[in-house]
Amino acid sequence: MSSPSLVAVVGNPNCGKSALFNALTGLRQKVANYPGATVERRTGPLLGNDHIELVDLPGTYSMTPRSPDEAVTTDVLKGTFKAERRPDAILCVVDATNLAQHLRFVIELRALGVPMVIALNMTDLAARERINIDASALAHKLGVPVVETVAVRKKGLQDLKEKTIEALQMGAPSTLYFGASVRDYQRAARKIAKDVTLSEGIGHKTTRVLDNVLLHPVAGPVILLAILFLMFQAVFSWAEAPMTWIEDGIAYLQTGVNDLLPEGWLLSFLSDGILAGVGAVIVFLPQILILFAFILVLESTGYMARAAFLMDRLMAAVGLNGRAFIPLLSSFACAIPGIMAARTIADPKDRLTTILIAPLMTCSARIPVYTVLIGAVIPNTTLFGNWVGLQGVVMFTLYLAGIIAALIVAAVLKRTVAKGKAHTFMLELPKYQTPRLAYVLTGLYERARLFLRRAGTIILSVTILLWFLASFPAAPEGAASPVSYSLVGIIGGWLEVIFAPIGFNWEISAALVPGMAAREVAISALGTVYSIGGSEEMVEAGVRAAIAANWSLPTAFSFMAWFIFAPQCLSTIAVTRRETAGWKWPLFMLGYLFALAYIASFITYQVASAIIG
Numbered sequence: 001m002s003s004p005s006l007v008a009v010v011g012n013p014n015c016g017k018s019a020l021f022n023a024l025t026g027l028r029q030k031v032a033n034y035p036g037a038t039v040e041r042r043t044g045p046l047l048g049n050d051h052i053e054l055v056d057l058p059g060t061y062s063m064t065p066r067s068p069d070e071a072v073t074t075d076v077l078k079g080t081f082k083a084e085r086r087p088d089a090i091l092c093v094v095d096a097t098n099l100a101q102h103l104r105f106v107i108e109l110r111a112l113g114v115p116m117v118i119a120l121n122m123t124d125l126a127a128r129e130r131i132n133i134d135a136s137a138l139a140h141k142l143g144v145p146v147v148e149t150v151a152v153r154k155k156g157l158q159d160l161k162e163k164t165i166e167a168l169q170m171g172a173p174s175t176l177y178f179g180a181s182v183r184d185y186q187r188a189a190r191k192i193a194k195d196v197t198l199s200e201g202i203g204h205k206t207t208r209v210l211d212n213v214l215l216h217p218v219a220g221p222v223i224l225l226a227i228l229f230l231m232f233q234a235v236f237s238w239a240e241a242p243m244t245w246i247e248d249g250i251a252y253l254q255t256g257v258n259d260l261l262p263e264g265w266l267l268s269f270l271s272d273g274i275l276a277g278v279g280a281v282i283v284f285l286p287q288i289l290i291l292f293a294f295i296l297v298l299e300s301t302g303y304m305a306r307a308a309f310l311m312d313r314l315m316a317a318v319g320l321n322g323r324a325f326i327p328l329l330s331s332f333a334c335a336i337p338g339i340m341a342a343r344t345i346a347d348p349k350d351r352l353t354t355i356l357i358a359p360l361m362t363c364s365a366r367i368p369v370y371t372v373l374i375g376a377v378i379p380n381t382t383l384f385g386n387w388v389g390l391q392g393v394v395m396f397t398l399y400l401a402g403i404i405a406a407l408i409v410a411a412v413l414k415r416t417v418a419k420g421k422a423h424t425f426m427l428e429l430p431k432y433q434t435p436r437l438a439y440v441l442t443g444l445y446e447r448a449r450l451f452l453r454r455a456g457t458i459i460l461s462v463t464i465l466l467w468f469l470a471s472f473p474a475a476p477e478g479a480a481s482p483v484s485y486s487l488v489g490i491i492g493g494w495l496e497v498i499f500a501p502i503g504f505n506w507e508i509s510a511a512l513v514p515g516m517a518a519r520e521v522a523i524s525a526l527g528t529v530y531s532i533g534g535s536e537e538m539v540e541a542g543v544r545a546a547i548a549a550n551w552s553l554p555t556a557f558s559f560m561a562w563f564i565f566a567p568q569c570l571s572t573i574a575v576t577r578r579e580t581a582g583w584k585w586p587l588f589m590l591g592y593l594f595a596l597a598y599i600a601s602f603i604t605y606q607v608a609s610a611i612i613g
């Protein structure tokens with residue numbers, strides 16, 4: 001007896017392949033792992049016909065794989081996969097509620113020249129959405145049989161079996177030409193879907209109407225800008241109250257500890273070290289959660305995919321694609337979730353570039369540093385009548401400087417270390433939906449957990465280390481600047497030599513020691529250096545006064561420039577190491593950011609000194 005014919009069940013993710021495979025094979029399946037891969041190999045004979053063996057392959061969007069799972073499918077289909085022979089026929093599953101999108105892959109598969117049958121699945125859902133597809137017209141256009149199915153109710157299976165057996169007997173269908181590029185395929189898919197769709201259904205109609213406005217070449221970008229503006233506005237205004245609660249809570253705890261413990265190193269450690277340090281970090285939680293609430297809601301409505309689409313042209317100018325938009329937007333809250341979100345970028349070079357520029361987006365940890373600096377050196381005056389505050393303009397400029405630097409760096413990286421071929425942007429635009437609360441809440445929980453873990457581990461250890469470095473060796477009784485005797489002071493003294501050309505004095509150099517680990521601690525570190533104690537507000541006010549009194553303007557500007565670029569977050573380095581699986585890229589990131597920071601500060605300092613004198 002000859003070996004059975006192999007029929008591969010393929011299609012886009014989540015279209016019902018496994019449900020169909022289960023229904024067609026009954027319970028006689030074999031499940032094993034492909035050697036060396038974590039991908040499951042699920043096979044089983046067709047019910048009632050042992051001469052046909054079905055294999056359920058991982059879902060994929062195209063013949064260009066985006067993940068190792070998808071690569072298994074495409075390799076098997078091309079016949080280049082070692083652990084599986086090339087299938088004799090393809091059973092391609094298509095989601096009837098999303099025809100245009102799924103057809104693109106069908107057209108690509110059609111070019112393989114293998115016998116093929118299409119299961120137009122989920123026809124029950126399509127009927128519910130009042131989508132009406134002419135299956136025989138579709139079969140005619142594609143030149144292969146199309147069978148309407150409902151996999152979960154075993155509807156259409158008998159017909160599907162018969163058509164599959166027939167297709168195997170008839171051999172490869174005649175070749176049809178749909179074009180040469182992915183864009184051609186997409187265009188052909190849209191055209192066919194349009195031609196065979198008798199009624200497009202309610203959801204598609206709404207989506208089409210909305211997209212006419214939201215993807216409009218002029219109105220689209222304007223609306224996107226307005227949404228982003230509102231979003232950042234909300235992040236700052238809504239977060240104000242909860243941030244005050246957190247600050248009050250920490251102050252309350254500090255008072256409690258102060259009442260409980262006698263004056264001494266333990267009190268200092270708990271109150272000035274741990275509570276002040278960790279408090280300075282978790283105070284950003286409200287801002288981060290509000291920004292992510294916006295992102296997650298917009299994502300679950302389907303709008304974020306449109307935003308990426310709109311941003312694609314701008315991103316393409318520097319060699320990135322639109323998918324980098326969401327990771328970079330997230331990085332305005334914190335680079336860590338931003339870098340992790342870069343996983344959605346399929347192209348490894350694009351993903352790497354996105355990860356490397358994420359720290360240039362102004363994260364919320366820079367805000368208190370900017371606020372204190374601006375408060376200290378920029379006069380609180382208004383421009384253009386009473387419309388625009390000068391301090392606000394400087395803040396905006398600092399944000400903008402980060403974005404522009406990121407675009408330039410991306411352009412350079414894409415031409416050098418992350419050189420890759422240009423990609424056509426293929427993003428499936430999902431139907432619009434009402435946002436799902438569960439999705440938003442689990443997303444928020446995940447972000448909060450990540451962030452708090454960082455506060456609880458890295459920031460906590462840094463705070464402890466800082467406290468130790470600043471407290472020992474102890475200064476002699478009555479010393480004017482106790483810190484100068486401590487380890488922080490000693491290390492600051494060494495660093496001052498390096499930082500003198502960019503205008504940093506001993507105090508800044510000393511504060512940079514702990515500030516390298518996490519940006520937020522820079523202000524409390526300056527407080528320590530200037531021997532300013534008390535609650536967070538008192539430290540901020542004290543540091544502001546100290547800067548105004550002791551720093552020259554060029555030094556303050558140079559420090560701002562430093563903060564735009566310098567890598568000062570251990571967690572970012574750690575997450576980059578994890579996401580790029582090695583030390584090469586995090587070290588590269590450290591190096592280029594330091595170089596950029598030093599050069600920017602040097603230029604700022606020298607130019608400002610020349611102008612101001």
Ligand SMILES: Nc1nc2c(ncn2[C@@H]2O[C@H](COP(=O)(O)OP(=O)(O)OP(=O)(O)O)[C@@H](O)[C@H]2O)c(=O)[nH]1
Binds near residue numbers: 016017020121124
């Ligand atoms: N209403 C309806 N639901 C279906 C149908 N076919 C599958 N489903 C459901 O759709 C979901 C996805 O089905 P799967 O069979 O896991 O899809 P898949 O294509 O194997 O997905 P991946 O392996 O992740 O690519 C499941 O919840 C199924 O129960 C159908 O014809 N009608």
Ligand SMILES: [Mg+2]
Binds near residue numbers: 017018019056059
């Ligand atoms: Mg499956």
